[in-house]
Amino acid sequence: MDVGYDVPAEVGMAEAEVETPCLVVDLAALERNIARMQAEADAMGVALRVHGKMHKSADVAQLQIAAGAVGVCCQKVSEAEAFARAGVADILVSNQVRGARKLARLARLPKLGVRVAVCVDDAAGVAELAEAVRAEGTDVGVLVEIDVGAARCGVAPGAEAVALAQAVVAAGLPFVGLQAYHGGAQHIANWADREAAIASVVEKVRLTLGLLEKAGIPCPVVTGAGTGTYPFEGGSGVFTELQCGSYAFMDADYGRVLGPQGTAPVFENALFVLTEVMSTAGPGRAVCDAGLKVMSLESGLPVVFGREDVRYAGASDEHGTLEDPGNVLRVGDRLRLVPGHIDPTCNLHDWYVGLRDGRTECLWPVTARGKAY
Numbered sequence: 047m048d049v050g051y052d053v054p055a056e057v058g059m060a061e062a063e064v065e066t067p068c069l070v071v072d073l074a075a076l077e078r079n080i081a082r083m084q085a086e087a088d089a090m091g092v093a094l095r096v097h098g099k100m101h102k103s104a105d106v107a108q109l110q111i112a113a114g115a116v117g118v119c120c121q122k123v124s125e126a127e128a129f130a131r132a133g134v135a136d137i138l139v140s141n142q143v144r145g146a147r148k149l150a151r152l153a154r155l156p157k158l159g160v161r162v163a164v165c166v167d168d169a170a171g172v173a174e175l176a177e178a179v180r181a182e183g184t185d186v187g188v189l190v191e192i193d194v195g196a197a198r199c200g201v202a203p204g205a206e207a208v209a210l211a212q213a214v215v216a217a218g219l220p221f222v223g224l225q226a227y228h229g230g231a232q233h234i235a236n237w238a239d240r241e242a243a244i245a246s247v248v249e250k251v252r253l254t255l256g257l258l259e260k261a262g263i264p265c266p267v268v269t270g271a272g273t274g275t276y277p278f279e280g281g282s283g284v285f286t287e288l289q290c291g292s293y294a295f296m297d298a299d300y301g302r303v304l305g306p307q308g309t310a311p312v313f314e315n316a317l318f319v320l321t322e323v324m325s326t327a328g329p330g331r332a333v334c335d336a337g338l339k340v341m342s343l344e345s346g347l348p349v350v351f352g353r354e355d356v357r358y359a360g361a362s363d364e365h366g367t368l369e370d371p372g373n374v375l376r377v378g379d380r381l382r383l384v385p386g387h388i389d390p391t392c393n394l395h396d397w398y399v400g401l402r403d404g405r406t407e408c409l410w411p412v413t414a415r416g417k418a419y
């Protein structure tokens with residue numbers, strides 16, 4: 047493939063030659079993160095259904111599945127389509143899908159040989175889904191999402207959730223189980239505070255499971271958790287499946303979510319925005335080529351990986367301003383930036399450049415980039 051037309055690198059290229067700014071993946075760190083999370087899920091006796099909304103990459107998903115993940119989660123129908131076309135065989139849309147057009151597309155996916163499930167949080171949504179599934183003549187599994195404290199989607203735990211599960215069964219749809227995901231709890235920095243937040247989630251799930259059992263509705267799956275809280279859901283005895291996503295790459299925000307007694311996170315930074323210094327014209331300052339168009343900043347500025355002497359201080363569209371009090375940076379110097387928030391950052395790029403020992407080993411497309419509908 048000719049460099050300069052569509053891609054930031056070609057296989058075999060040294061890291062120093064890769065076009066900047068671009069996303070680079072430390073393949074060895076990614077492999078260690080994948081192996082570690084799978085080993086933890088296995089040790090706790092729960093399934094790992096990796097969240098693909100973070101990397102949007104069929105290649106990364108296939109590595110995670112090869113390591114033992116049961117499938118992927120994603121948030122949107124178009125994202126599910128992208129994963130399905132790329133050969134991912136078991137997909138949960140861990141979100142609500144509403145409206146006839148979207149639901150028709152969702153209900154068509156099993157025709158590609160894919161196992162599909164989706165969340166619901168009201169009876170009208172169940173009716174819409176049943177209609178779409180009937181029209182396509184396919185099977186789509188259904189999870190009732192309960193609001194366990196994040197105040198996003200989901201019905202109240204307990205009686206309301208049971209009523210909705212009954213509506214699923216009455217509509218002739220397969221009731222797979224409960225989704226109980228607490229997004230806000232993922233980013234609580236303190237371990238004990240996260241543990242307390244998930245203890246309350248587990249209580250809400252237990253209450254709902256008890257009432258489902260009384261109503262005679264089997265509930266084989268309880269799914270939820272993310273990179274911040276998975277040890278608590280995994281060890282709860284009620285969750286059967288973890289939906290962790292960010293652990294594979296990590297980001298600066300998750301770098302501040304600490305382990306017991308304030309220990310550092312156990313997952314490594316595996317994804318970086320590779321950037322090059324393009325100006326040192328101002329004293330104490332350097333300017334790099336990575337700004338707003340290659341990184342999302344809503345969770346904070348990126349961290350310069352492995353450097354204490356310089357600091358990323360501000361971004362505009364195409365520029366990143368670095369504080370360089372010792373004037374150590376030179377034009378052409380390269381830095382690895384750990385983005386503040388990985389999910390929206392990856393969605394800004396077409397390619398991942400996979401690096402091992404300083405060389406480009408692979409180029410992976412961001413398969414579901416822009417698939418937000």
Ligand SMILES: *Cc1c(COP(=O)(O)O)cnc(C)c1O
Nearest residue numbers: 097140227272273289290291292
């Ligand atoms: C984002 C998300 C996850 C994964 O969370 P991470 O923090 O990236 O590990 C899991 N489940 C749902 C429903 C999500 O929206």
